[in-house]
Amino acid sequence: MSRLGRSFASDNFAGAHPSVMSALAEANVDHARAYGDDEISLEVYARFEELFGAGTKSFFVFGGTGGNVAALSSLAGPGDCVVCSEWSHLHVDETAAPERAGLKLLVRPGVGGKLTPRDLQSAAHWLGSQHHAQPRIVSITQPTEVGTLYTIDEVKALCAMAHGLGMVVHMDGARVANATAALGGSDKLRSFTVDAGVDVLTFGGTKNGIVFGEVIVYFPQSGNPVVERAVRYAPWARKATTQLPSKGRFVAAQFRALLHNDLWVDLGARANGAARELYEAVADIEALGLTTPPAVNSLYPVVADAIADRLRETSFFWPWDPEQQRVRWMTSWDTTSADVATFAAAIRLCMG
Numbered sequence: 166m167s168r169l170g171r172s173f174a175s176d177n178f179a180g181a182h183p184s185v186m187s188a189l190a191e192a193n194v195d196h197a198r199a200y201g202d203d204e205i206s207l208e209v210y211a212r213f214e215e216l217f218g219a220g221t222k223s224f225f226v227f228g229g230t231g232g233n234v235a236a237l238s239s240l241a242g243p244g245d246c247v248v249c250s251e252w253s254h255l256h257v258d259e260t261a262a263p264e265r266a267g268l269k270l271l272v273r274p275g276v277g278g279k280l281t282p283r284d285l286q287s288a289a290h291w292l293g294s295q296h297h298a299q300p301r302i303v304s305i306t307q308p309t310e311v312g313t314l315y316t317i318d319e320v321k322a323l324c325a326m327a328h329g330l331g332m333v334v335h336m337d338g339a340r341v342a343n344a345t346a347a348l349g350g351s352d353k354l355r356s357f358t359v360d361a362g363v364d365v366l367t368f369g370g371t372k373n374g375i376v377f378g379e380v381i382v383y384f385p386q387s388g389n390p391v392v393e394r395a396v397r398y399a400p401w402a403r404k405a406t407t408q409l410p411s412k413g414r415f416v417a418a419q420f421r422a423l424l425h426n427d428l429w430v431d432l433g434a435r436a437n438g439a440a441r442e443l444y445e446a447v448a449d450i451e452a453l454g455l456t457t458p459p460a461v462n463s464l465y466p467v468v469a470d471a472i473a474d475r476l477r478e479t480s481f482f483w484p485w486d487p488e489q490q491r492v493r494w495m496t497s498w499d500t501t502s503a504d505v506a507t508f509a510a511a512i513r514l515c516m517g
Protein backbone atom coordinates (compact mmCIF):
# COMPACT_ATOMS: atom_id res chain seq x y z
CA MET A 166 0.00 0.00 0.00
CA SER A 167 1.37 3.42 -0.83
CA ARG A 168 1.43 5.62 2.25
CA LEU A 169 1.09 9.38 2.18
CA GLY A 170 1.44 9.94 5.90
CA ARG A 171 -0.99 12.64 6.96
CA SER A 172 -1.14 14.72 3.82
CA PHE A 173 -2.58 18.19 3.40
CA ALA A 174 -4.48 17.18 0.28
CA SER A 175 -8.03 16.61 1.43
CA ASP A 176 -10.12 15.58 4.39
CA ASN A 177 -11.13 12.67 2.15
CA PHE A 178 -7.58 11.38 2.38
CA ALA A 179 -7.95 10.80 6.12
CA GLY A 180 -8.99 7.44 7.51
CA ALA A 181 -11.88 6.76 9.84
CA HIS A 182 -11.99 7.52 13.55
CA PRO A 183 -11.40 4.46 15.79
CA SER A 184 -14.89 4.83 17.37
CA VAL A 185 -16.38 4.57 13.91
CA MET A 186 -14.40 1.43 13.12
CA SER A 187 -15.51 -0.13 16.44
CA ALA A 188 -19.09 0.86 15.68
CA LEU A 189 -18.88 -0.94 12.33
CA ALA A 190 -17.57 -4.08 14.02
CA GLU A 191 -20.30 -3.91 16.69
CA ALA A 192 -22.98 -3.56 14.03
CA ASN A 193 -21.61 -6.63 12.27
CA VAL A 194 -23.59 -9.20 14.24
CA ASP A 195 -26.56 -11.28 13.26
CA HIS A 196 -29.03 -10.25 10.63
CA ALA A 197 -30.87 -6.93 10.60
CA ARG A 198 -33.64 -5.49 8.46
CA ALA A 199 -32.23 -3.94 5.30
CA TYR A 200 -32.71 -0.58 3.55
CA GLY A 201 -32.75 1.58 6.67
CA ASP A 202 -35.42 -0.27 8.66
CA ASP A 203 -33.00 -1.74 11.23
CA GLU A 204 -32.83 -0.71 14.87
CA ILE A 205 -29.64 1.32 14.59
CA SER A 206 -31.08 3.33 11.71
CA LEU A 207 -34.29 4.02 13.65
CA GLU A 208 -32.19 5.23 16.58
CA VAL A 209 -30.20 7.58 14.36
CA TYR A 210 -33.34 9.00 12.68
CA ALA A 211 -34.56 9.85 16.19
CA ARG A 212 -31.20 11.41 16.98
CA PHE A 213 -31.51 13.69 13.93
CA GLU A 214 -34.97 14.70 15.14
CA GLU A 215 -33.41 15.65 18.47
CA LEU A 216 -30.72 17.63 16.69
CA PHE A 217 -33.03 19.53 14.32
CA GLY A 218 -36.46 19.32 15.92
CA ALA A 219 -39.58 17.17 15.75
CA GLY A 220 -40.72 16.33 12.26
CA THR A 221 -37.20 16.18 10.78
CA LYS A 222 -36.87 13.30 8.32
CA SER A 223 -33.54 11.74 7.45
CA PHE A 224 -32.33 9.38 4.72
CA PHE A 225 -28.91 7.73 4.52
CA VAL A 226 -26.98 7.83 1.26
CA PHE A 227 -23.59 6.58 0.11
CA GLY A 228 -21.84 9.82 -0.79
CA GLY A 229 -21.89 13.58 -1.09
CA THR A 230 -22.48 13.86 -4.82
CA GLY A 231 -25.24 11.27 -4.63
CA GLY A 232 -26.75 12.97 -1.60
CA ASN A 233 -26.91 16.30 -3.41
CA VAL A 234 -28.41 14.76 -6.53
CA ALA A 235 -30.96 12.68 -4.61
CA ALA A 236 -31.99 15.65 -2.44
CA LEU A 237 -32.36 18.00 -5.40
CA SER A 238 -34.21 15.37 -7.44
CA SER A 239 -36.75 15.01 -4.66
CA LEU A 240 -37.31 18.79 -4.63
CA ALA A 241 -37.55 19.43 -8.36
CA GLY A 242 -40.83 19.61 -10.20
CA PRO A 243 -41.12 19.53 -14.00
CA GLY A 244 -39.10 22.31 -15.60
CA ASP A 245 -37.47 23.40 -12.33
CA CYS A 246 -33.80 24.31 -12.15
CA VAL A 247 -31.28 24.80 -9.35
CA VAL A 248 -29.57 28.12 -8.63
CA CYS A 249 -26.02 27.59 -7.39
CA SER A 250 -22.68 29.38 -7.18
CA GLU A 251 -20.05 29.11 -9.88
CA TRP A 252 -17.78 27.48 -7.26
CA SER A 253 -20.35 24.96 -6.09
CA HIS A 254 -19.35 21.32 -5.97
CA LEU A 255 -22.59 20.65 -7.82
CA HIS A 256 -21.42 22.70 -10.77
CA VAL A 257 -17.65 22.15 -10.72
CA ASP A 258 -17.01 18.70 -9.28
CA GLU A 259 -19.96 16.43 -9.90
CA THR A 260 -19.23 15.39 -13.48
CA ALA A 261 -22.64 16.59 -14.63
CA ALA A 262 -24.34 14.09 -12.32
CA PRO A 263 -27.09 16.65 -11.57
CA GLU A 264 -27.63 17.22 -15.30
CA ARG A 265 -27.68 13.47 -15.92
CA ALA A 266 -30.45 13.23 -13.34
CA GLY A 267 -32.35 15.89 -15.29
CA LEU A 268 -31.41 18.81 -13.04
CA LYS A 269 -30.50 21.96 -14.89
CA LEU A 270 -28.18 24.25 -12.95
CA LEU A 271 -28.47 28.02 -13.13
CA VAL A 272 -25.01 29.17 -12.14
CA ARG A 273 -24.57 32.55 -10.47
CA PRO A 274 -21.29 34.35 -9.67
CA GLY A 275 -21.82 34.92 -5.96
CA VAL A 276 -19.03 36.46 -3.89
CA GLY A 277 -16.26 34.37 -2.34
CA GLY A 278 -18.09 31.14 -3.14
CA LYS A 279 -21.29 32.41 -1.52
CA LEU A 280 -24.56 33.20 -3.28
CA THR A 281 -26.07 36.57 -2.44
CA PRO A 282 -29.74 37.64 -2.34
CA ARG A 283 -28.96 39.60 -5.51
CA ASP A 284 -28.04 36.36 -7.28
CA LEU A 285 -31.48 35.02 -6.43
CA GLN A 286 -33.18 38.19 -7.60
CA SER A 287 -31.44 38.00 -10.95
CA ALA A 288 -32.31 34.30 -11.29
CA ALA A 289 -35.94 35.11 -10.52
CA HIS A 290 -36.14 37.05 -13.73
CA TRP A 291 -37.15 33.79 -15.44
CA LEU A 292 -39.91 32.84 -13.01
CA GLY A 293 -43.29 32.40 -14.64
CA SER A 294 -42.14 32.07 -18.23
CA GLN A 295 -42.95 28.70 -19.76
CA HIS A 296 -39.97 29.09 -22.09
CA HIS A 297 -37.44 29.05 -19.28
CA ALA A 298 -36.46 26.53 -16.65
CA GLN A 299 -37.88 27.68 -13.35
CA PRO A 300 -35.39 28.61 -10.63
CA ARG A 301 -37.36 27.09 -7.76
CA ILE A 302 -34.46 25.55 -5.84
CA VAL A 303 -31.40 27.25 -4.41
CA SER A 304 -28.37 25.21 -3.38
CA ILE A 305 -25.74 26.72 -1.11
CA THR A 306 -22.70 25.07 0.45
CA GLN A 307 -21.73 25.54 4.09
CA PRO A 308 -18.79 25.94 4.42
CA THR A 309 -18.20 26.78 0.78
CA GLU A 310 -15.87 25.07 -1.65
CA VAL A 311 -13.45 28.00 -1.27
CA GLY A 312 -13.25 27.72 2.50
CA THR A 313 -15.58 30.60 3.35
CA LEU A 314 -18.52 30.48 5.72
CA TYR A 315 -21.97 31.99 5.45
CA THR A 316 -22.79 33.86 8.64
CA ILE A 317 -26.07 32.93 10.29
CA ASP A 318 -27.54 36.24 9.12
CA GLU A 319 -26.41 35.61 5.55
CA VAL A 320 -28.16 32.22 5.50
CA LYS A 321 -31.28 33.82 6.97
CA ALA A 322 -31.28 36.60 4.40
CA LEU A 323 -30.82 34.16 1.52
CA CYS A 324 -33.57 31.87 2.78
CA ALA A 325 -35.95 34.79 3.30
CA MET A 326 -35.28 36.03 -0.22
CA ALA A 327 -35.62 32.50 -1.66
CA HIS A 328 -38.88 31.80 0.12
CA GLY A 329 -40.24 35.19 -0.84
CA LEU A 330 -39.59 34.28 -4.46
CA GLY A 331 -41.21 30.85 -4.07
CA MET A 332 -37.90 28.95 -4.01
CA VAL A 333 -36.74 26.30 -1.54
CA VAL A 334 -33.22 26.08 -0.12
CA HIS A 335 -30.89 23.09 -0.10
CA MET A 336 -27.64 23.25 1.85
CA ASP A 337 -24.71 21.05 0.82
CA GLY A 338 -23.25 20.24 4.22
CA ALA A 339 -20.45 17.92 3.17
CA ARG A 340 -18.41 19.79 5.81
CA VAL A 341 -21.25 20.80 8.09
CA ALA A 342 -19.16 19.70 11.09
CA ASN A 343 -16.45 22.24 10.25
CA ALA A 344 -19.08 24.94 9.90
CA THR A 345 -20.74 23.96 13.15
CA ALA A 346 -17.46 23.99 15.03
CA ALA A 347 -16.51 27.35 13.51
CA LEU A 348 -19.87 28.93 14.33
CA GLY A 349 -19.80 27.93 17.99
CA GLY A 350 -20.57 24.22 18.39
CA SER A 351 -23.58 21.94 18.23
CA ASP A 352 -25.81 24.48 19.99
CA LYS A 353 -25.44 26.63 16.88
CA LEU A 354 -26.34 23.91 14.37
CA ARG A 355 -30.01 24.81 14.13
CA SER A 356 -29.28 28.52 13.88
CA PHE A 357 -27.69 28.28 10.42
CA THR A 358 -29.85 25.42 9.13
CA VAL A 359 -33.45 24.74 10.06
CA ASP A 360 -33.97 27.91 12.12
CA ALA A 361 -32.44 30.06 9.37
CA GLY A 362 -34.94 28.67 6.88
CA VAL A 363 -32.92 25.91 5.16
CA ASP A 364 -35.34 23.29 3.84
CA VAL A 365 -33.03 20.34 3.13
CA LEU A 366 -29.49 19.66 4.31
CA THR A 367 -27.04 17.04 3.15
CA PHE A 368 -25.22 16.26 6.40
CA GLY A 369 -21.70 15.05 5.68
CA GLY A 370 -19.84 12.27 7.42
CA THR A 371 -17.22 11.03 4.98
CA LYS A 372 -14.94 14.04 5.34
CA ASN A 373 -15.28 13.93 9.09
CA GLY A 374 -14.03 10.56 10.26
CA ILE A 375 -16.34 7.93 8.82
CA VAL A 376 -15.67 5.40 6.07
CA PHE A 377 -18.54 6.47 3.87
CA GLY A 378 -22.02 7.88 4.17
CA GLU A 379 -23.99 11.09 4.33
CA VAL A 380 -27.53 11.88 5.43
CA ILE A 381 -30.19 13.87 3.60
CA VAL A 382 -32.09 15.76 6.29
CA TYR A 383 -35.46 17.33 5.43
CA PHE A 384 -37.21 19.99 7.49
CA PRO A 385 -40.90 19.67 6.54
CA GLN A 386 -41.84 21.10 9.95
CA SER A 387 -41.87 24.53 8.29
CA GLY A 388 -45.08 23.46 6.56
CA ASN A 389 -43.69 24.30 3.11
CA PRO A 390 -45.69 22.05 0.74
CA VAL A 391 -42.72 21.65 -1.63
CA VAL A 392 -40.63 20.22 1.21
CA GLU A 393 -43.49 17.99 2.35
CA ARG A 394 -43.78 16.69 -1.22
CA ALA A 395 -40.00 16.17 -1.37
CA VAL A 396 -40.14 14.03 1.77
CA ARG A 397 -42.84 11.91 0.16
CA TYR A 398 -40.73 11.56 -3.01
CA ALA A 399 -37.46 11.04 -1.13
CA PRO A 400 -37.42 7.22 -1.05
CA TRP A 401 -37.89 7.10 -4.81
CA ALA A 402 -35.56 9.99 -5.57
CA ARG A 403 -32.88 8.25 -3.52
CA LYS A 404 -33.34 4.81 -5.09
CA ALA A 405 -33.61 6.19 -8.63
CA THR A 406 -30.33 8.03 -8.15
CA THR A 407 -28.70 4.78 -6.89
CA GLN A 408 -28.19 6.14 -3.36
CA LEU A 409 -30.18 3.66 -1.28
CA PRO A 410 -27.73 1.65 0.86
CA SER A 411 -29.14 -1.85 1.28
CA LYS A 412 -27.16 -2.61 4.45
CA GLY A 413 -28.17 0.69 5.96
CA ARG A 414 -27.20 -0.37 9.47
CA PHE A 415 -23.55 0.13 8.60
CA VAL A 416 -24.07 3.76 7.58
CA ALA A 417 -26.29 4.28 10.62
CA ALA A 418 -23.74 2.74 12.99
CA GLN A 419 -21.09 5.17 11.79
CA PHE A 420 -23.38 8.13 12.33
CA ARG A 421 -24.39 6.84 15.76
CA ALA A 422 -20.71 6.84 16.70
CA LEU A 423 -20.14 10.26 15.17
CA LEU A 424 -23.13 11.85 16.92
CA HIS A 425 -22.28 10.31 20.29
CA ASN A 426 -21.09 13.01 22.71
CA ASP A 427 -20.74 15.42 19.77
CA LEU A 428 -17.72 13.58 18.39
CA TRP A 429 -18.59 15.03 14.98
CA VAL A 430 -18.16 18.61 16.24
CA ASP A 431 -14.92 17.75 18.04
CA LEU A 432 -13.50 16.27 14.84
CA GLY A 433 -14.56 19.31 12.82
CA ALA A 434 -12.98 21.56 15.43
CA ARG A 435 -9.74 19.60 15.30
CA ALA A 436 -9.49 19.98 11.53
CA ASN A 437 -10.27 23.71 11.80
CA GLY A 438 -7.74 24.11 14.61
CA ALA A 439 -5.00 22.43 12.59
CA ALA A 440 -5.65 24.80 9.66
CA ARG A 441 -5.44 27.75 12.04
CA GLU A 442 -2.12 26.41 13.41
CA LEU A 443 -0.74 26.06 9.91
CA TYR A 444 -1.84 29.59 9.06
CA GLU A 445 -0.16 30.97 12.18
CA ALA A 446 3.02 29.06 11.41
CA VAL A 447 3.48 30.44 7.88
CA ALA A 448 1.31 33.55 7.44
CA ASP A 449 4.37 35.80 7.81
CA ILE A 450 5.74 34.43 4.51
CA GLU A 451 4.36 37.21 2.36
CA ALA A 452 4.71 35.42 -0.96
CA LEU A 453 2.07 32.91 0.16
CA GLY A 454 -0.51 35.69 0.10
CA LEU A 455 -2.30 34.38 3.19
CA THR A 456 -3.97 37.50 4.47
CA THR A 457 -6.79 36.16 6.62
CA PRO A 458 -6.98 33.17 8.97
CA PRO A 459 -8.93 30.22 7.60
CA ALA A 460 -12.63 30.15 8.44
CA VAL A 461 -12.57 26.35 8.51
CA ASN A 462 -10.05 23.70 7.43
CA SER A 463 -8.44 24.92 4.21
CA LEU A 464 -5.89 27.47 3.04
CA TYR A 465 -5.33 28.67 -0.52
CA PRO A 466 -1.78 30.05 -0.73
CA VAL A 467 0.16 31.12 -3.80
CA VAL A 468 2.99 28.64 -4.41
CA ALA A 469 4.98 28.58 -7.64
CA ASP A 470 4.82 25.23 -9.46
CA ALA A 471 8.47 24.32 -8.96
CA ILE A 472 8.25 25.02 -5.24
CA ALA A 473 4.98 23.14 -4.95
CA ASP A 474 6.59 20.10 -6.54
CA ARG A 475 9.43 20.18 -4.02
CA LEU A 476 7.03 20.67 -1.14
CA ARG A 477 4.99 17.69 -2.25
CA GLU A 478 7.98 15.51 -1.39
CA THR A 479 7.10 16.27 2.25
CA SER A 480 3.35 16.20 1.93
CA PHE A 481 1.04 15.78 -1.01
CA PHE A 482 -1.53 18.51 -1.84
CA TRP A 483 -3.58 19.54 -4.86
CA PRO A 484 -3.25 22.55 -7.13
CA TRP A 485 -6.28 24.88 -6.85
CA ASP A 486 -6.12 27.72 -9.36
CA PRO A 487 -3.23 27.06 -11.79
CA GLU A 488 -3.54 30.50 -13.40
CA GLN A 489 -2.80 32.23 -10.12
CA GLN A 490 -0.57 29.38 -8.93
CA ARG A 491 -2.83 28.90 -5.94
CA VAL A 492 -2.81 25.54 -4.23
CA ARG A 493 -5.05 24.10 -1.53
CA TRP A 494 -3.82 22.89 1.83
CA MET A 495 -6.54 21.09 3.69
CA THR A 496 -6.41 19.67 7.19
CA SER A 497 -8.38 16.72 8.53
CA TRP A 498 -9.78 15.47 11.82
CA ASP A 499 -6.54 13.59 12.42
CA THR A 500 -4.00 16.30 11.50
CA THR A 501 -1.70 16.75 14.49
CA SER A 502 0.38 19.69 15.66
CA ALA A 503 3.45 17.64 14.77
CA ASP A 504 2.16 17.22 11.19
CA VAL A 505 1.63 20.97 10.99
CA ALA A 506 5.10 21.70 12.38
CA THR A 507 6.79 19.34 9.91
CA PHE A 508 4.87 20.78 6.98
CA ALA A 509 5.43 24.38 8.09
CA ALA A 510 9.19 23.74 8.36
CA ALA A 511 9.21 22.30 4.84
CA ILE A 512 7.24 25.30 3.55
CA ARG A 513 9.77 27.65 5.11
CA LEU A 514 12.66 25.72 3.63
CA CYS A 515 11.16 25.48 0.13
CA MET A 516 10.02 29.13 0.07
CA GLY A 517 13.54 30.18 1.00
Ligand SMILES: Cc1ncc(COP(=O)(O)O)c(C=O)c1O
Nearest residue numbers: 228229230231254306337339371
Ligand atom coordinates in the same frame (compact mmCIF):
# COMPACT_ATOMS: atom_id res chain seq x y z
C1 LIG B 1 -18.78 20.70 -0.83
C2 LIG B 1 -18.80 19.28 -1.27
N1 LIG B 1 -19.98 18.70 -1.54
C3 LIG B 1 -20.07 17.43 -1.92
C4 LIG B 1 -18.95 16.65 -2.05
C5 LIG B 1 -19.13 15.27 -2.62
O1 LIG B 1 -18.64 14.24 -1.97
P1 LIG B 1 -18.36 12.81 -2.65
O2 LIG B 1 -16.97 12.86 -3.15
O3 LIG B 1 -18.59 11.89 -1.51
O4 LIG B 1 -19.33 12.57 -3.73
C6 LIG B 1 -17.68 17.20 -1.78
C7 LIG B 1 -16.46 16.39 -1.93
O5 LIG B 1 -15.37 16.87 -2.11
C8 LIG B 1 -17.61 18.56 -1.39
O6 LIG B 1 -16.44 19.16 -1.16
